[in-house]
Amino acid sequence: MQILTDKIEWTLTNLDRCDFNCTSQAFVRAVGNTGELLFCSHHYNNTANDAQAYENLMKFAYQVVDERERLIENRLQGLN
Numbered sequence: 001m002q003i004l005t006d007k008i009e010w011t012l013t014n015l016d017r018c019d020f021n022c023t024s025q026a027f028v029r030a031v032g033n034t035g036e037l038l039f040c041s042h043h044y045n046n047t048a049n050d051a052q053a054y055e056n057l058m059k060f061a062y063q064v065v066d067e068r069e070r071l072i073e074n075r076l077q078g079l080n
Helices: 041-048 051-060 069-079
Strands: 002-004 007-009 028-032 035-039 061-066
Touching (some): 035 041, 041 051, 051 061
Antiparallel strands (some): 002 007, 028 061
């Protein structure tokens, strides 16, 4: 995610899909030296809530791009 003035520019698109054999759109990208992992919100939450899985992810990733805020933004747009 990049913030340009007051507008957020999202980097993950609807073509990015969760790597957990899941058809959901990815909203989190973990970038490591050997590649990247894409997570839907559900699978990232599961990983973050599991101490061992989260520790392993943090050992792998040197950058985590978290765009789950988009889900809130999308919900709010639907209320207008």
